[in-house]
Amino acid sequence: MAIIHDGMSPFELFRPASVDDALNLAKRLGSDAWLLAGGLDSLERFKDGVIHPKTVIDLGAINELRGIRRDGGDLVIGPMTTLSEVQHNPDIRAHFALLAEAAAEVASPQIRNQGTLGGNICQDTRCWYYRSGWDCYRAGGSTCYAGEKKEGQNREHAIFGIEGCAAVSPSDTAPALVALEARLVIQDAKGKREVAADDFFIGPATNITRLNVLRPGELLTEIRLPATWANATFYFEKVRDRPVWDFPLVNIAAAMQLSGDRISKARFVLGAVAARPWRLPKVEAAVAGALRSAIAETAARLAADGAAPLAHNGYKVILAGNLVKRAILGTKEA
DSSP: OOOOOOSOOOOEEEOOSSHHHHHHHHHHHGGGEEEESSOHHHHHHHHHTSOOOSEEEEOTTOGGGOOEEEETTEEEEOTTSBHHHHHHOHHHHHHOHHHHHHHHTSSOHHHHHHOBHHHHHHOOOOOHHHHTTOOOGGGTSSOOTTTGGGOSOOTTSOSSOOSSOOOOOOOSHHHHHHHTTOEEEEEETTEEEEEEHHHHBOOTTTOTTOSBOOOTTOEEEEEEEOGGGTTOEEEEEEEOSSSSSOOOSEEEEEEEEEETTEEEEEEEEEESSSSSOEEOHHHHHHHTTOBHHHHHHHHHHHTTTTOOOOTTOTHHHHHHHHHHHHHHHTOTTO
C-alpha cells in the first residue's frame, strides 16, 4: 500500500530576481532543481513525497514573468500572471474570452489569486495512484493501476490516448490555449524556442513520465495569443462533482468563426479525457461550412470517436458528445 507523508523533505531555496538569474541557477543546479510558480501543485507534491527536490527556484520575484501586454498582433501573457488577473483582464475578456472563462473555472477565488497561468498548464496529473506513491509506469514502475486490464479505480481517468498510462491532464486553461492556437516561448541558458500549444502538451506515447515538453533547465517565459481567433464565438464548460475547487471530470474549449448561423471554421478541445488536451479534428472537419443547428447532432456522435473507456468512466463518452453539441449550439441547455 502507498504511504502518504504529510511533510516536506528539506531543500535549499533560491529566489532570483530575473529570468537570466533563474536560468543560470537552473543550469548550474541541473536535475536537482525544481522551478516553483504559484506553488499550489508543487508544495502538495512535496508534502505527499511524490518528489524530493534538493533545491527549489522560486520564480515569484521575477517581474518579467508577470503581466499582460500587446506585442504586434499577439497578446502576450507572462506565465507568472495569476489566474485572477487572466480572468479579469479587459483585453482578454474583450478578445479572447475563452481563456478568461477557463481561468474563472479553476478552483476557488483564493486559489486563483495565488495560482498562475503557467503553473496551471504545467501542473502534474492528479491520478491518485501516482500521487500517492504507487509504483506505476509514470512513477517509473511496471504497471498502470487505473488502466491495466481496466480493473482499477478509474472513474476520473482517460478515455483517449491510453498507451501504458490512463492519467489525465487536470488543467482548465490548457484546452483553451490549444483552441486559441497559442504559442509558448521556452527559454534556457542557451536561448529560446517557441512551440505551438498543440505540441507543448504530450501523452504517454511520447513520454510516459511527463505531460509537457519542458526539459530540465528550461523555463516557460511567454504565452502568446495570435489574432487568429480574436473575437470569435467561444464556448467553455466544465463538468465536475462540486461547483468549486474540484478538478474537471470533462471540460471543453471551443472557438468558432461564424457567418450568420454557418460555421466557417472551428476548433474543439476536450480536457480531462487524456494526458493532454484532446483536439477533435473529425468534429472540426464535419462542422466546417455547416449550419450550427443542422450539424450539432452529427458532431456530437463524432466527439468520442476512438474512445476506449475503462471500467468506471464510460460516462465521459456521453459527456464528450453532449459538450460538443452544447458548444456548437452555444447553450448549456442543449
